[in-house]
Amino acid sequence: VTGLGQHFLIEYHGCNPEILDNLDLVKDIMISAAKYSGATILNTFLHKFSPQGVSGVVVIAESHLAIHTWPEYKYAAVDIFTCGTNVDPWVAFNIMKERLQSTEASTREISRGKIPYQEIKKTGQGFL
């Protein structure tokens, strides 16, 4: 582990636009992705835009998943922030890729919260 958190920034291109514009489906996909990746869901909030698009956030005990969709471009932006080792973001990545029917998906994996050694020493916690 190189930081307190791991942040996946995922680009889903070539998705099914009808799925991207369906709030209930997007909600179900997000919840499935969170659950199967090992996360504990604390709350979910989704919003349907007019004329199109959905935004959604799933707050998990291990941080969050968020989605923003552009059906007109068959595109969804997803980010998954996790801490600890209980959650496997790749499981969420694959579930969402399949269920959004994305033909081209990619992710950036960014390490968050690199704590200076002096601070770690103070807390006496050695998990970094």
Next chain:
Amino acid sequence: VTGLGQHFLIEYHGCNPEILDNLDLVKDIMISAAKYSGATILNTFLHKFSPQGVSGVVVIAESHLAIHTWPEYKYAAVDIFTCGTNVDPWVAFNIMKERLQSTEASTREISRGKIPYQEIKKTGQGFL
């Protein structure tokens, strides 16, 4: 504009740990940051962890702000996802830096949703 969205990944080090562990204060800081940066708030959700730490998400019409705090490391991870030009993430960045009393703050600015030219042509929208 080089993409549909703009994603700030912000690292706040050297924060005041009492502020980082205070749900009401963190909530107020997030709401202020969203409002003053020009965002329209749709919903907020915050959670206090035991023994310490706060997670929070503000869903805005222009996407989202999220925070995860580690008082024991005086550290907060924030991300701000915006689309369009109404929201100035730098305003949010500065408000949060000041109110979390961060002595060392940095951000990565990542362009999200670069749409292939063929897709843009189909929609007839030329704003990219």
